[in-house]
Amino acid sequence: MLALTTLLALLPLPLSLAAPSPPYPLHPRQAATCTRALLRANSEVYLAAQTAGNPSLLTALASPNFTYTEDFVARNIKTGTLATALALAHNRTIIDTTQCATYTEIISTDPKTQRVIGTQLRYDPTGKVLVKAETLVTREGDWAFNATQTFGYAAKEDGLWGEIAARDSRAVIRAAGDAYLDLFNDASVVVPWGTPCHRLEGGWYTGNGSATDSCNVGVPSGVAITNRRYVIDEVLGTVDAFVTFGSRPDSHEFRVEGGKIRFVHTLTVMRNVTGY
Ligand SMILES: *[C@@H]1O[C@H](CO)[C@@H](O)[C@H](O)[C@H]1NC(C)=O
Ligand SMILES: *[C@@H]1O[C@H](CO)[C@@H](O)[C@H](O)[C@H]1NC(C)=O
Ligand SMILES: *[C@@H]1O[C@H](CO)[C@@H](O)[C@H](O)[C@H]1NC(C)=O
Ligand SMILES: *[C@@H]1O[C@H](CO)[C@@H](O)[C@H](O)[C@H]1NC(C)=O
Ligand SMILES: *[C@@H]1O[C@H](CO)[C@@H](O)[C@H](O)[C@H]1NC(C)=O
Numbered sequence: 247m248l249a250l251t252t253l254l255a256l257l258p259l260p261l262s263l264a265a266p267s268p269p270y271p272l273h274p275r276q277a278a279t280c281t282r283a284l285l286r287a288n289s290e291v292y293l294a295a296q297t298a299g300n301p302s303l304l305t306a307l308a309s310p311n312f313t314y315t316e317d318f319v320a321r322n323i324k325t326g327t328l329a330t331a332l333a334l335a336h337n338r339t340i341i342d343t344t345q346c347a348t349y350t351e352i353i354s355t356d357p358k359t360q361r362v363i364g365t366q367l368r369y370d371p372t373g374k375v376l377v378k379a380e381t382l383v384t385r386e387g388d389w390a391f392n393a394t395q396t397f398g399y400a401a402k403e404d405g406l407w408g409e410i411a412a413r414d415s416r417a418v419i420r421a422a423g424d425a426y427l428d429l430f431n432d433a434s435v436v437v438p439w440g441t442p443c444h445r446l447e448g449g450w451y452t453g454n455g456s457a458t459d460s461c462n463v464g465v466p467s468g469v470a471i472t473n474r475r476y477v478i479d480e481v482l483g484t485v486d487a488f489v490t491f492g493s494r495p496d497s498h499e500f501r502v503e504g505g506k507i508r509f510v511h512t513l514t515v516m517r518n519v520t521g522y
Pocket of ligand 3: 392393394395
């Protein structure tokens with residue numbers, strides 16, 4: 247990865263001269279500032295904001311035209327979930343440098359504030375300006391909700407979602423996730439099942455730790471999964487999709503290795519989507 251100073255040296259003109267005020271067209275090399283390191287640092291700002299219950303830590307990165315939703319409904323971020331301090335038992339982030347976006351899964355097992363949350367953050371092409379945040383906040387009453395159990399299973403997978411040496415393309419990773427999502431409305435879809443494979447849906451988990459554990463243990467039929475918004479990380483072989491699951495706000499995150507699905511994490515909010 248090139249240092250910022252190297253990038254600046256490669257620009258045809260010194261930025262300090264005649265730098266116009268934004269908005270101005272980005273030089274292609276400026277777009278290259280949307281790096282893993284920057285997006286990782288931004289995701290840590292998000293985690294710090296949630297841990298502190300201080301949305302302004304995150305909104306310091308936000309564009310004036312920034313949009314924020316919870317469970318696919320527009321909210322004021324200042325009075326939303328970020329305003330409640332959460333002790334985090336678990337966090338895991340995937341990074342999409344192509345779209346300049348991240349997805350973060352967090353779990354709080356504190357009995358007073360049990361939450362399992364998934365958040366997609368989208369930036370402008372520099373990676374420095376947050377333009378859209380969507381968060382799904384599951385709690386008591388949501389699909390199979392039990393944060394203690396979710397945490398127990400997620401922790402068992404620690405170390406199994408790491409960097410992949412032989413990487414799949416974005417298209418292959420996304421196609422694996424899409425095949426799984428399509429299966430709910432078309433039983434003839436061929437899903438690239440990996441083995442072993444585990445599904446974590448709320449506090450519900452498939453498999454018993456044997457080498458033959460399968461994710462091909464059935465899905466509901468006749469459910470159209472629409473409005474898919476992806477975050478794709480080739481380094482971690484993972485895609486997250488925020489979707490309308492039938493009528494409900496939902497996230498499906500897939501870990502894909504060699505084109506095959508090895509882990510699935512889902513969040514489903516048990517009420518209708520009323521907007522996005
Ligand atoms: C919002 O602002 C960001 C940068 O601040 C810009 O990239 C984006 O195009 C703007 N979107 C709209 C809809 O104006
Ligand atoms: C997020 O998880 C990492 C371990 O994966 C941990 O080191 C870090 O402290 C966690 N961050 C927060 C804010 O809890
Ligand atoms: C969540 O799961 C734990 C561990 O299995 C169990 O002890 C607890 O009663 C469950 N909580 C709820 C609210 O079902
Ligand atoms: C795990 O589940 C499979 C399929 O249900 C079963 O055949 C196998 O005996 C189980 N293994 C263990 C260690 O419980
Ligand atoms: C929305 O939810 C209500 C129950 O809260 C249900 O009766 C209704 O059928 C749902 N609408 C759709 C489009 O699923």
